Structures are given as C-alpha cells and as structure tokens.
Amino acid sequence: MSDKPLLLKEIRICGYRAFPHPMTISLNSKNLLLFGENGSGKSSLGKALRDFLDFHVSAVPFDQYKYRYADPARTDRKIELVFDDSTTDILEWNPTLRDTAHKDFNDMARSRTWLDYRSIWRISEVRGSNDFVEIFGPLVEEILTSCLPTSGGSTTFGEKWKTIKEKAAAKPICQGSTGYAAVKHLITEIKQFNAWLESFLPGLGAKANDLLKEFVPWTELKLSYVKDATYNSKLKDKFSNGSIHLQMIVKSETPPGSPSEFINEARITAIGLCLYLAGMSLSIPPRRADDSTYPRLLVLDDVLLSLDMVHRLPLLNLLKSANFKDWQILLLTHDRAWYEMSKQQLEGWAHHELFAQQVGDYEQPLLREDQDHLMQSIDFLHEGYVKAAAVHMRTKFELVLKWACFELGLAVKYHPDARKVPASEFWSSLNGAMYDKIQPIQSKKDTAGKVHYWRPKPLETPVIPLDLKTRISHALRWVLNPLNHSQSVDQYRPEIEAAIYAVNDLEFAVREAISTQEADAVMLRELLLSIFQSRASSTGAVKAKE
DSSP: OOSSOOOEEEEEEESBTTBOSOEEEEOTTSOEEEEEOTTSSHHHHHHHHHHHSOOSTTOOOGGGGBOTTOSSOOTTOEEEEEESSTTSOOEEEETTEEOTTSTTHHHHHHHOEEEEHHHHHHHTTOOEETTEEEOHHHIIIIISTTOOOTTOSSOOHHHHHHHHHHHHHTOOOSOHHHHHHHHHHHHHHHHHHHHHHHHHHHHHHHHHHHHHTTTOTTEEEEEEEEEOOEEOTTSSSOEEOOEEEEEEEETTTBOOSSGGGTOOHHHHHHHHHHHHHHHHHHHSOSBOTTSOBOOOEEEEESGGGGSOHHHHHHHHHHHHSGGGTTSEEEEEEOOHHHHHHHHHHSTTOEEEEEEEEEETTEEEEEEEEOOOHHHHHHHHHHHTOHHHHHHHHHHHHHHHHHHHHHHTTOOOOOOSSGGGSOHHHHHHHHHTOEEEEOOOOEEEEOTTSOEEEEOOOOEEEESSOHHHHHHHHHHHHHHSSOGGGOSOGGGGHHHHHHHHHHHHHHHHHHHHHHHHHHHHHHHHHHHHHHHHHHHHHHHHHHHHHO
C-alpha cells in the first residue's frame, strides 16, 4: 500500500446554497485557506461538504438547499469531490443521487468534521462555580459529536446522544409491555453512552493537554467524570444530563480561586478547540484495516472569531503540527487582516478568495486564486468587477503603507490593538518621510597624479516624490473609503484605475528608498576596495621604477 494519503484535488459545486453556477475550488491536494467576505458563499462551501457527507437517514436532500433564485433551476446542479488519485472515482451528489456506494463515502462521512463560530460561541457560554465549570452539555453536544468511542464501532457520540434525546423526549413510562420495553431499551442505551464517555475521557484530557501547551504552557486542564446521564420514568423530570467538571490546574495542581480568574471567553474557546481537535485526532483512524486511506476533512469556519490575537497564532501552529498531518484542513475566514497574516504562517497551503458580486437583483460568489492584490485589482477591473477591484486596490495600499513604515523604521501612532491603527496614520508617517540618497563615488587626480576618492554628502530626499504625493492624496478618498460596501462604485471606475497606478508607483518609490538604504553598506565597501586597489597599484608602480 502507498504511504501517500488519499486527498481531495478539487471541489466542484453548482446550484447549491449560494452557488448558482459551476465553480471549481482547487485544493491541489493541499490544505486550503479561504477568505470570503460576508455573503460571498464561504460558509456555504463548508456546509455543502457537511450536508453532502452525511450518511444518516435524516440527511437533507440536495434540493432542500438548492440555489433558490434561478428560474428555472439549472439541470446540472451537483457537488463533486475529485481525488488526487486518478484511479479513484469522482464522488457525486445531485438531486437524484448521493453516491453512498462509493468506496470512500462512509469513511469520509464518519470522519469529516465541521466546526463553526456558532458552535464555539455555545462552548464559551459554559458557567462555573467554585473552582470548576460544568462542561457535560458542550462536550457531548458540540465537541465530541463527530468522535468515535474507543470501544470501536461506527456510531459517533453525536449520533448516540441524538438517539437518546429523541427517545427520552417521548417520555416512555413503564406501562404495559411496550412501555416497559421502551424504558428498558432507553436505559440500556444511556448506560452504554455513559460507559463510552467515561472510558474516552482520560485519553481526551491527556491529548487536549498536549495541544493546550501551544496556548498556555503553564497550565493544564482536568476533566472529572462526576455523574451519569440518567432516565427515571417515575420522576417528573425523567431525563437528566450527566456531569463532567473542567478544572484548570496551575502549578503544583493548584486551581485558581474561581474559573473567572482564568476561563475567559478566549481561553474557554481555546480549551474547546483543543478538546475538539483532540477528540478527532484520537478517534478517527487515518487508515482502514487493509491499510488503505481516505480523505479526513477538518473544516473550520470562522472559529477564530472568539480568539484574540494571542491565541490565533497557536491555533495555526497546532494545525501545522504532526497531530494533523493526515488531515486535509479547510480554514475559512472573513477577516481580511488575519487572512493576510495566516498566508505567511501556512506555507504550502492553497489560498483562494471569494467575493460577493452583484448580478441582477442578487449577489453571487466570485472565486479568485490568491495573487498580488494589485494584479487581482487590475484583473477584476478588466472583467468589469469594479467593486472587487476597489477592495483589492485598497488592501494593497494598506499593505504597502505598513510594509514601508516597518522597513524604513517610521514611527506610527500607537494603539494597543495593531489592527485598529488606521491606514491614514501609516500614510501620515510615510508622507513626510525622508531618506539619505547616496551619491556616486567621485574621484580626482591631484597635480602629482595621485587619485583621491570621496563620496559626496548624501542628499536628503523625500521617500515619495511631490508629484506622486499629489496623485496619492487625490486617490485617498477612493483608496481609504470602504468601497466594498458601496453599491454605486461602478461610476468611479476611472478614479479607481488612477488609484491603481498611483499605488503601484508608491510601491516602486518605497522599494527604491529601501534598496538605497541597503546599498549604503555595499557602496562603502566598494569605496574601500577602490582605495585599496589604488594604493596597491601605486605601490606596484613605485617598485617597478626601483
């Protein structure tokens, strides 16, 4: 068997949720980082995978979420998963077929995971008292839903718990043989679930602590199984949840005085993510019994919303770690600044961007493979997507400003959250910046024929020439305005085009200033070498005369 895991090469989608027309998202057998502005279809992509890879009888039919604004509906609507192994058939879902007979469907359906910001928010709503928080509900209803018990089998915690809740909701009582059998069967199911959960907990805690080191290395979590879930037909409240306590252990197993001292929203989110990722990494095997592989998809849709910047980078480190080398990860975000930062951290990942483009009375997704923002802006403008062109041009302008201030060592007004420093502050610093433009080395022979070298005093030169300042200042109202929220941006196409050229020239001017500074040491070295060479030549000429 090959050591290479089976991976997705492409996701093709048409006529489902926010996607009216055929669209191909190329993963190229890599993990995917996807930026999507609000309403662009980003979450629709994640939900399409979730809906498709569902093997339950209750799985939604394709047309329940077909694209609703096409009249008549397209006849070619479908979702296809294309694998990087050409011998593996394409996995397809359409209005009449969910290809559950495909050799990889069931394994992918049981292993695919989808976590979004709503789930994270529900996890962060846990409440505590004394030195612990009660986490049974979030654990079984949000975190472990896709996990398989260590006892084996193909039924996940989520499936089992859903069955129990549905049967308990009917409130069976011990009346007659049918009622007695229903109560007995329900209690048996609950006992089995309790046994699963109690045996899974130690391994889950250990693995979660291993992952948690990335976030808070000076502390650990402790999960305590306190009470079983129960059903008693004689009580008014017949069904009750179990109880699991979460404690944070800090130094020598000393818990904080109160959960509120440690477990704020960002940290409980980090803990929830670690428990979720730990459960998946423990319970979903990367290979079958015959040693063959199948794609294990980890879809994280805007799970970073509840995390502050301090905790976001550790999450990326986790996703890059060996713990998830056998997973194919789709990380979706609508945060542009974070997307740009993540691209630098996640080397080797595929990058794509989704935009909402007005077509008639409705917005439709527009996909672009990530490239330089100015090139994307030019492409969008050429194709008539003026709104998207404005977004990319504005992003490029802000990136150039921040890069210029960093490389040139320019002071910028401080803000405790660097993301909230407006572009105008960076422009203000760069606008008045000067640099020493180094003059060419000069030489002159004296009356005795001796060559003298010197370098003229550097010229103090503005980083941005006056004419470019004027052009940029004129473009500021287009560049700095959030044109991505404007519906009337098309009429400003000439101004946006002029701004694109101005931003391009700004980048060139900044590069010239930076390269001149870097050339300073090189030119000094050349000056010294020239002097040494001149002296060596003079010495050689004197010896020759002797």
